[in-house]
Amino acid sequence: MPLTRLQANLPGLAWRTPARWAQEALRDSLALLSDHAYLERKAASNVLELFNRWPEPGTAEGWSTTLAGIAKDEAQHLQSVMRLLERRGGKLQRLHKSTYANDLRQLVRVGKGKQELLDRLLVSALIEARSCERFEILADHCPDKELAQFYGSLCASEAGHYAVFLKLGARVLPSDDVRVRWEQMLKKEAEIIQSQPPGPCIHSGLQCS
Numbered sequence: 001m002p003l004t005r006l007q008a009n010l011p012g013l014a015w016r017t018p019a020r021w022a023q024e025a026l027r028d029s030l031a032l033l034s035d036h037a038y039l040e041r042k043a044a045s046n047v048l049e050l051f052n053r054w055p056e057p058g059t060a061e062g063w064s065t066t067l068a069g070i071a072k073d074e075a076q077h078l079q080s081v082m083r084l085l086e087r088r089g090g091k092l093q094r095l096h097k098s099t100y101a102n103d104l105r106q107l108v109r110v111g112k113g114k115q116e117l118l119d120r121l122l123v124s125a126l127i128e129a130r131s132c133e134r135f136e137i138l139a140d141h142c143p144d145k146e147l148a149q150f151y152g153s154l155c156a157s158e159a160g161h162y163a164v165f166l167k168l169g170a171r172v173l174p175s176d177d178v179r180v181r182w183e184q185m186l187k188k189e190a191e192i193i194q195s196q197p198p199g200p201c202i203h204s205g206l207q208c209s
Ligand SMILES: [Fe+2]
Pocket: 040, 043, 073, 074, 077, 158
């Protein structure tokens, strides 16, 4: 069986989103684009926060330039989403509520030095992986060709970010520590994504069937 884009780029998330999620999320494609814009903005600001807080001795070589590259990508994604949204007559919704990333950030061991840094990198990797998975499902199930192509075009970029965050994490603490923490976080992420409310959001949950 040929590998899908996601399977080619990412190892397993602990829970896979079923295709019916895309039909539910696409019921309001403008609201989905608005949510997506906030997501890209948050991704850019998150990576700049990592840039600001950890350019210190002992941090992985190339740290700052790598993070600056991701920030540039996320700003470009934001611009692309905004262009699509505006061209289609949509607007950014004033209130943006997404508890997914906030719930994941509760897992970060704040104030614990390198453990905190590792956790922040792994949370970033998880968000990238889940976003990539969702974009792939949207690309495969969106009847609107332009939107489908747009979502498909983001998969490779987010998969690349996922790989970079994991790689940086692997340079923060010994590999056994990283692996154990990653396994814990994968399980937690699976619970968190499934507990999100349904709706037109990239990180929404499912309607009860
Ligand atoms: Fe992005």
